[in-house]
Amino acid sequence: MTECQLFLSKRLVTEAKIFDGGVLVDDRGVILDILDRDEAEKLITKSKGKLKVTDGGDWALIAGVVDSHVHVNEPGRTAWEGFRTATNAAAAGGITTIVDMPLNSIPPTTTLENLKTKVKSATGHVYVDVGFWGGVIVGNQDSLRDLVKAGVVGFKCFLCPSGVDEFPNVGAEDLELVFNALEGTGSVLAFHAELEDDCCDEKYVENQDPEEYKTYLESRPPRMELNAISLITSFLERTDVRVHVVHVSSATVVPLLEKARASRLARGHQGWRGGVTAETCHHYLTLSAGEVPRGHSEYKCAPPIRDADNKEKLWKYLLDDKLDLVVSDHSPCTPDLKCSNTLEAWGGISSVQFGLSLFWTQANTRGLDLKAITKYLSSGPANLCGLQDRKGALKKGLDADLVYFDPDGTFVVTPEIIRHKNKMTPYIGKELKGVVKKTYVRGQLVFSDGDVVGEPKGKLLINV
Numbered sequence: 001m002t003e004c005q006l007f008l009s010k011r012l013v014t015e016a017k018i019f020d021g022g023v024l025v026d027d028r029g030v031i032l033d034i035l036d037r038d039e040a041e042k043l044i045t046k047s048k049g050k051l052k053v054t055d056g057g058d059w060a061l062i063a064g065v066v067d068s069h070v071h072v073n074e075p076g077r078t079a080w081e082g083f084r085t086a087t088n089a090a091a092a093g094g095i096t097t098i099v100d101m102p103l104n105s106i107p108p109t110t111t112l113e114n115l116k117t118k119v120k121s122a123t124g125h126v127y128v129d130v131g132f133w134g135g136v137i138v139g140n141q142d143s144l145r146d147l148v149k150a151g152v153v154g155f156k157c158f159l160c161p162s163g164v165d166e167f168p169n170v171g172a173e174d175l176e177l178v179f180n181a182l183e184g185t186g187s188v189l190a191f192h193a194e195l196e197d198d199c200c201d202e203k204y205v206e207n208q209d210p211e212e213y214k215t216y217l218e219s220r221p222p223r224m225e226l227n228a229i230s231l232i233t234s235f236l237e238r239t240d241v242r243v244h245v246v247h248v249s250s251a252t253v254v255p256l257l258e259k260a261r262a263s264r265l266a267r268g269h270q271g272w273r274g275g276v277t278a279e280t281c282h283h284y285l286t287l288s289a290g291e292v293p294r295g296h297s298e299y300k301c302a303p304p305i306r307d308a309d310n311k312e313k314l315w316k317y318l319l320d321d322k323l324d325l326v327v328s329d330h331s332p333c334t335p336d337l338k339c340s341n342t343l344e345a346w347g348g349i350s351s352v353q354f355g356l357s358l359f360w361t362q363a364n365t366r367g368l369d370l371k372a373i374t375k376y377l378s379s380g381p382a383n384l385c386g387l388q389d390r391k392g393a394l395k396k397g398l399d400a401d402l403v404y405f406d407p408d409g410t411f412v413v414t415p416e417i418i419r420h421k422n423k424m425t426p427y428i429g430k431e432l433k434g435v436v437k438k439t440y441v442r443g444q445l446v447f448s449d450g451d452v453v454g455e456p457k458g459k460l461l462i463n464v
């Protein structure tokens, strides 16, 4: 019993309930049991001081957040973001696993060789556990099965230009090959779902003020998301490969996804949520187009943040179980690339550290309780990534990825508290609810009292 630990809280949050109790953790950092207060007290008495007990009192004890959409950019664009800084920010934000996106680093994660390069640059530099997405680009379909074997959680592809030359988008003809390559692997194909058509909106906005956010917004209308979903769903009668739509911005696409899911479920698809899933991001659930100040491209991302009515619809769909998870899509860059011209600036929002508090700030005012955090920020992403037997909930047999969280505390976002590399985010000056007090990865303390603890102890969730 000497190596076991017991983490107590008056508000222990499992997938099913919130109660006064404890999480018993073994010497490997795996959850041995979830106990109520009486059982925990009896165990403490029985152990005669041999059990290491941590009591968080009134702080909630929640499962660590799994952020399945983070662009780390190292190697190759390490000035934009690196593993140390991104995972330091994650630990401070109550995230115990991030999953790295395959693009913006050079090389992109599109071959086994490239994955090995990425893994090498991450080794020894991560404060939380890190999984990896593979990338699908034109012509790399023969590399996909090797990447699956190496343990990538799935693949991301683009249906429109990605913003970086080395990650070209695919078209309908490529997708045929890609679905064939992934058939039967159990892997998931995630889409950046924006697709242009003949009606060229970019040309239309040419004469408008490029510093106005509205100009950028009009260059990427909801129609682009709808076009993409139509293309994706047109494949679903012919393939069993799981599909996932990343960063849904326009609520208009959700009914189409719902229909596609229903049809797959009717066919008996065995994947999580019928193998048709979708995420939205903290920025779409927190911000709206009307509040973006002129020339402030730190609000720029693709697809764009839309109006307040759209934001409310996204919340409704989320609460109706029509959207499955919420992520940061942390996609940072250097300050020079966030110029005041909204058409030319880099598209990507930096927020990995603040996702949990951004979500809680909104969720709490909408009458949700702490279980919503576990559902949408932990178990949802873990299920997407096939990590549900290791991550994503306070449950026997899973890794003891734990966060002591003060749901009633507040803080203001300032550049000084930002831990990601380039201190830009649209949330500067905003007051957020919910303060991360301590973060544990596999039972080990990695963040406490406002700072990371010791050397990076994160694991890479990969077999290379």
Ligand SMILES: NC(=O)NC(NC(N)=O)C(=O)[O-]
Residues within 6 Å of the ligand: 071, 103, 104, 162, 163, 164, 192, 247, 300, 301, 302, 303, 329, 331, 347, 348, 349
């Ligand atoms: N090249 C990117 O990092 N793009 C990302 N940028 C955003 N979302 O603005 C993304 O996920 O598509």
Ligand SMILES: [Zn+2]
Residues within 6 Å of the ligand: 192, 246, 247, 302
């Ligand atoms: Zn994307």
Ligand SMILES: [Zn+2]
Residues within 6 Å of the ligand: 069, 071, 101, 329, 330, 331
């Ligand atoms: Zn992204």
